[in-house]
Amino acid sequence: MITVAACTAAFSLVGLAASHAADPTAEEQAAALAAVPKEAQKYYGGYWYATNIVADPFANWKPHAPPWKICHNDSYLGNSWRANLVAELKALTKQLADQGLAEPELNVTNSNGDINLELTQLKAQIAQGCDLIMSYPGSATGLCAGIKEAFDKGILFVTIDSTVTCPEALNVATNPYYRGQYEGEWIAKQLGGKGTALIMNGQPGTANTVAQETGFRKAVEAFPDIKVAGSLFGMWTGSVAKTEVLKFLATHPEPVHAVFSTGNMGVGVGQAFEQSGRALPIITEVTNLCSLLAYWKEKNLTANTFVQDGGPMAYSAFIPALHMMAGQKPKVNTIFMPLPSITAENFNDYYDASMTVQSTCFANGKDLHLVPDSYFEQFFTGGEPRAKVEIVSTNAQPQ
Missing domain, CATH: 3.40.50.2300 (Response regulator)
Known part of the structure; x- marks a missing residue:
């Protein structure tokens, strides 16, 4: 069982390793962001506290042919946000399976906060023949050995809103x-x-x-x-x-x-x-x-x-993954995206009278897409267009 005391100790080690001694200079920041689409650069402030920006990271990488075995490697599944994330990935996997593009079942692991176990589980998923591994990793650095192994074997590793510094991963996140x-x-x-x-x-x-x-x-x-x-x-x-x-x-x-x-x-x-x-x-x-x-x-x-439910966030990470599985190349290893917000001014656009303090749903409003699918197109070049793979968000808003 994971304890808060153990977590605090882990943070003191892993958190310090993930941070930087000094902010990069303005020139260094400009160089790092040069490959980021200009319209998206405003979302990259302070990027160095979460990850590194690597240009053209998958230049020589090629995806496996479908049908794909899709897997999810998670560091913790103890709340409804993570449960919704997994539910969405399962639904999206089934949609691809219905088109003959994937095996019907999503392979899911949960390390419950143990980064060593998570790495072991990742290596097992690689050995089991996963073609696409989605992940909410428990460390910015702790999975790098497994991510490199996956990359070398043509397996795509995509993080969902928790970035890693390993250059062989594709990060899709809000900053x-x-x-x-x-x-x-x-x-x-x-x-x-x-x-x-x-x-x-x-x-x-x-x-x-x-x-x-x-x-x-x-x-x-x-x-x-x-x-x-x-x-x-x-x-x-x-x-x-x-x-x-x-x-x-x-x-x-x-x-x-x-x-x-x-x-x-x-x-x-x-x-x-x-x-x-x-x-x-x-x-x-x-x-x-x-x-x-x-x-x-x-x-x-x-x-x-x-506005950041786990289901819509999983969907948002899945779209860039499909761009890559269709053969397109990302311009950078980290894709940051904006988020809607709820304030006193637009509160009633998200609130419903049926909501209670015991509700387990997320107030997503009418549009379950955090950003339009087209937002991600600016980050890719070459290959087949992602639009050839039809996929829609299925994460409904229960009350």
């Missing part, structure tokens, strides 16, 4: 540094530049965790009267987050005015404050659980969140 920076600036504005904030991280060691916290801290550094009181780990699971916040508040009597929650934990965070007899803080999130919107409505929170 975690940007998310942290955005929420740090938003909280600072709401606090008028003065107050105390708490960071509620998810899984230690992932590129998302490292980059989001860095982006947040960099943003609030510009406000000397804002103090970051602590950094906790809740495994992107509300009940775990609630327990960790309760422990923190019991030993930190000073007021906490805002919490940056990095996914699926906003309600647990708020409930911990209530149970402790504390005033509810500003809460920002990066995932759009229906329960959060219900809690937001019930408590009249000052809040915001990105």
Whole structure:
């Protein structure tokens, strides 16, 4: 069983390894981004905290012919976001199978936060003949040996919103540094530049965790009267987050005015404050659980969140994978994409009266595509067009 204490220790090692001693110079940043399409470069700020940008990384790589064996290598399946991610990949695999392009069953592994086990599982999937491996990796570096082995055997390894530094992987993600920076600036504005904030991280060691916290801290550094009181780990699971916040508040009597929650934990965070007899803080999130919107409505929170359900995110990563399996070449190894957000101004576009604090759905609104499929076309050259493979998002919004 994975523990938060063990996770914290893992973060101190893996997180430091994934970070950089100094920011690249403006010239170095420009050189790294030269191959990134100009219209997308605005989403790459702070990219070095999450990954490296490698130009033309698959120049000599060729995909296997269909039907493909599609696999998913996951570091943790203990919350609804990850469950929706896997459900979407299973549905997309079946769609390809119905067209004769894939085997019907998605092969799924779960290491439950153990990076050594995840690497072992990845090597087993390679040996089992996977042609395409989708992954939410538990470390920016811990799977590199397996990813290199997959690459050398013509197997495509695609990360879903948690980037790796291994140059043989294709990363498809929203920029975690940007998310942290955005929420740090938003909280600072709401606090008028003065107050105390708490960071509620998810899984230690992932590129998302490292980059989001860095982006947040960099943003609030510009406000000397804002103090970051602590950094906790809740495994992107509300009940775990609630327990960790309760422990923190019991030993930190000073007021906490805002919490940056990095996914699926906003309600647990708020409930911990209530149970402790504390005033509810500003809460920002990066995932759009229906329960959060219900809690937001019930408590009249000052809040915001990105729209980032695991199902639509899996779909977004699958589209570039299909570009490559059709023979096209990516211009860079990391594709960053923007995200919609939910604010007080557009709250009613996502909220539904049937949502409750117990709801497990995600408030995706009417359009389940985080970006249009066409957004990814600018990142590819050559080969057959992806449009020859018909695929649609199937991740519905239950209430």
